[in-house]
Amino acid sequence: MRNINLLPWREELHYKQLRCLLAEVIGCAVIVILILLFWRTNYTAKIVKFTHYSQRLENNIAFLSRQKNQAELLHVHKLQLELALTNMRKLQLVRKQNLDIWLQLSRNCPAMIFLTKVELQGTHMVLSGQAQNAMSVAEWIKKLTKIPLFSQVSLNLLSNSNQLCSFTLTIKIKPEV
Secondary structure: OOOOOOHHHHHHHHHHHHHHHHHHHHHHHHHHHHHHHHHHHHHHHHHHHHHHHHHHHHHHHHHHHHHHHHHHHHHHHHHHHHHHHHHHHHHHHHHHHHHHHHHHHHHHOOOOEEEEEEEEEOOEEEEEEEEOOHHHHHHHHHHHHOOOOEEEEEEEEEEEEOOEEEEEEEEEEOOOO
16 A cells, blocks of 8 residues: 555645634634724714713703803892882882871961971971960861871970960871871
8 A cells, every 4th residue: 555645735734724713813803803993983982972962061051050140140139129119119108198297287387387396206296386376376286186197186395485485296197008
């Protein structure tokens, strides 16, 4: 029988199998690298997208926070204006009442009486003055008691000196309803 050396054929087959295996490993490595590159690119794009989205959300939150602060300032300003308006309405009522009081005092004051001092103390008004006689003071008190703005008129002091009579009246003012 002949002697055939199968070693080169086996070695050649082995190298061929090794080359195929190496080609498969390199092919798999290339595929894995391509997959990793695609994954990295895809997720990098997603990360960038979410970063922009996060920045937009932060900007919107900051804008809304500023808007909330402005709304709170406007609300405080509104409350201050409402308080000022309420105070003005109260002052208008008080001024109207004061005007009515002065109008009634001037309409009903006889020509023989003149006032030297007028004080307003809460719901009381103190009038001091002089008259030609006590009778004119009495008539004036009678007229003042008929005025609906006054709940009580009282004479505190009446003194005669020479030709004039000095007096002090206390008038209780009805509160405005």
